[in-house]
Amino acid sequence: MINMENMVICRCEEVTYGELLSTAKEHKCTARELKLRTRAGMGFCGGRTCRVSVDKIIENTVPNASAGDILLKYQPPVRPVTFGSVGENQ
Amino acid sequence: MSDVIVIGAGPAGLAGAIASASNGLSVTVLDEFIKPGGRLLGQLHQEPSGEWWNGMKESERLFLEANNLSVDIRCGVSVYNLEKDENLWNVHTNIGTLTARYVLVATGAAEYPVPVPGWTLPGVMSIGAAQVMTNVHRVQVGKKGIIIGANILSFAILNELQLAGINVDRIILPEKNSISGKAGEPEEVLKTLLHAAHLAPSPLMRFGSHFMKNNWLRKMAIHFYPKSGMKVNGTPLQLRIAAVEIVGKEQVEGVKVANTDAAGQVIPGTEVLYEADFVCIAGGLYPLAELAAVAGCPFEYIPELGGHVPCHSETMETPLGGLFVAGNITGIESGKISMAQGTIAGIAIANHAGKVSSTIDQQLQQAVQQVRSVREQATIQFNPEIDKGRSKMKEIWETKFAPLDKEYSHKKIV
Numbered sequence: 001m002i003n004m005e006n007m008v009i010c011r012c013e014e015v016t017y018g019e020l021l022s023t024a025k026e027h028k029c030t031a032r033e034l035k036l037r038t039r040a041g042m043g044f045c046g047g048r049t050c051r052v053s054v055d056k057i058i059e060n061t062v063p064n065a066s067a068g069d070i071l072l073k074y075q076p077p078v079r080p081v082t083f084g085s086v087g088e089n090q
Numbered sequence: 091m092s093d094v095i096v097i098g099a100g101p102a103g104l105a106g107a108i109a110s111a112s113n114g115l116s117v118t119v120l121d122e123f124i125k126p127g128g129r130l131l132g133q134l135h136q137e138p139s140g141e142w143w144n145g146m147k148e149s150e151r152l153f154l155e156a157n158n159l160s161v162d163i164r165c166g167v168s169v170y171n172l173e174k175d176e177n178l179w180n181v182h183t184n185i186g187t188l189t190a191r192y193v194l195v196a197t198g199a200a201e202y203p204v205p206v207p208g209w210t211l212p213g214v215m216s217i218g219a220a221q222v223m224t225n226v227h228r229v230q231v232g233k234k235g236i237i238i239g240a241n242i243l244s245f246a247i248l249n250e251l252q253l254a255g256i257n258v259d260r261i262i263l264p265e266k267n268s269i270s271g272k273a274g275e276p277e278e279v280l281k282t283l284l285h286a287a288h289l290a291p292s293p294l295m296r297f298g299s300h301f302m303k304n305n306w307l308r309k310m311a312i313h314f315y316p317k318s319g320m321k322v323n324g325t326p327l328q329l330r331i332a333a334v335e336i337v338g339k340e341q342v343e344g345v346k347v348a349n350t351d352a353a354g355q356v357i358p359g360t361e362v363l364y365e366a367d368f369v370c371i372a373g374g375l376y377p378l379a380e381l382a383a384v385a386g387c388p389f390e391y392i393p394e395l396g397g398h399v400p401c402h403s404e405t406m407e408t409p410l411g412g413l414f415v416a417g418n419i420t421g422i423e424s425g426k427i428s429m430a431q432g433t434i435a436g437i438a439i440a441n442h443a444g445k446v447s448s449t450i451d452q453q454l455q456q457a458v459q460q461v462r463s464v465r466e467q468a469t470i471q472f473n474p475e476i477d478k479g480r481s482k483m484k485e486i487w488e489t490k491f492a493p494l495d496k497e498y499s500h501k502k503i504v
């Protein structure tokens with residue numbers, strides 16, 4: 001059976017809700033730190049699927065974390081690209 | 091090299107391209123989807139006046155108009171980075187790097203899911219995916235579906251699925267947790283639905299919205315809310331039922347649900363299984379602003395606009411010289427508003443480029459006015475406090491950026 005605990009939130013890196021929640025509770029960190037600690041949001045889709053969930057977990061579990069401070073950083077490439085197409089331009 | 095590169099061929103991008111091109115600029119439009127139109131392509135709803143809003147037709151009209159003005163529209167092109175060097179913007183795409191003095195980022199909105207245990211099973215999709223499959227690709231998503239999440243977007247798309255003859259069995263809420271938050275609290279959900287009731291696509295939501303604004307009545311309403319739900323166009327909306335788990339071996343076979351109290355807490359021992367072969371999750375929308383972010387544009391967090399949005403003026407310029415934004419990237423609103431915003435951006439770009447016709451100031455004024463009047467008459471409003479959000483951004487611009495305007499626009503972005 002799948003419960004909340006083992007439910008996958010970041011599908012690219014297969015990070016579960018339980019893992020995110022316990023890391024957030026333990027470290028009382030920012031969304032960015034949560035991402036670096038768990039790899040949630042660092043996979044193929046660039047965080048497009050789980051970004052809002054990761055932000056909300058921090059917003060709702062870390063006291064005084066206001067959503068306004070949380071800005072998961074965006075890095076290029078914002079879409080998956082082949083090494084070939086990046087290389088050609090450099 | 092074109093004068094302007096527009097990223098996104100939705101209503102905002104196409105309208106922007108048309109306005110710039112009609113003022114004498116050469117314009118290239120890039121979009122990663124197979125055809126132009128953006129989110130318009132899936133939209134089909136009836137306005138209170140009885141008229142139909144047919145997004146497919148609107149996109150065709152915009153496409154033809156742009157084409158007649160020799161706008162170069164390229165589909166299947168993904169932009170993965172955006173940066174400025176000296177006076178030119180470099181737009182990096184999967185077909186190479188294009189450059190232009192002016193860039194309009196009109197990348198629209200993205201959906202966010204509310205994860206439910208089992209949501210990775212085949213047959214679970216976002217509500218927007220169901221819209222695209224149904225209205226753009228004409229693929230039947232399934233035989234019997236359940237929608238998890240009650241909001242304006244899920245109501246609009248429920249209606250579209252029904253028009254296509256697809257059976258949506260019921261709408262239920264996600265279980266309350268630290269991701270779903272208010273979307274899992276029956277009373278909060280009712281409150282937001284009532285706020286938008288006069289705009290809602292269903293007669294049920296319009297009915298009784300006035301007296302339900304009273305707190306006590308609303309509490310009573312949610313307390314006595316029927317377990318079997320109230321019907322939205324024939325589909326039961328069950329605010330006191332939460333999705334506990336989506337179940338199935340190889341694909342969706344059903345949703346395990348439980349009754350909840352008015353605050354959304356699951357009542358133990360009430361679990362039952364509803365059969366279904368597809369599930370749509372309706373979380374919500376947020377501005378898709380990644381390209382403005384990698385370009386180095388300053389952002390502001392404005393919940394009424396849907397989250398983090400790039401700072402912009404009422405004429406759609408950003409603090410970065412030559413970079414403009416329009417449409418849902420600036421805040422979540424309907425397609426008509428995006429179009430009107432695109433027109434502003436297109437004219438503003440022509441103005442910056444020095445294409446000064448005698449009427450350009452007047453055109454710009456009219457375009458700004460147009461956005462306001464379209465907003466007043468909007469049939470679909472995703473956030474009831476949109477006006478507040480727009481005023482916040484205006485104020486931020488006027489205090490933070492307007493005085494710096496000159497300085498900023500000459501600064502090199504590194």
Ligand SMILES: Cc1cc2nc3c(=O)[nH]c(=O)nc-3n(C[C@H](O)[C@H](O)[C@H](O)COP(=O)(O)OP(=O)(O)OC[C@H]3O[C@@H](n4cnc5c(N)ncnc54)[C@H](O)[C@@H]3O)c2cc1C
Nearest residue numbers: 098100101102122128129169197198218417418424425428
């Ligand atoms: C699922 C969903 C359903 C909606 N339903 C309705 C509805 O029923 N009624 C309504 O009024 N509004 C609806 N909206 C709101 C909708 O966003 C607006 O109506 C309107 O389409 C926004 O216009 P836009 O031009 O800003 O963006 P869009 O119409 O979203 O167009 C943006 C375009 O940019 C392209 N793009 C994005 N990033 C890149 C990139 N990196 N490279 C290349 N191309 C890119 C996309 O492919 C897309 O074609 C919906 C939105 C979503 C997401």
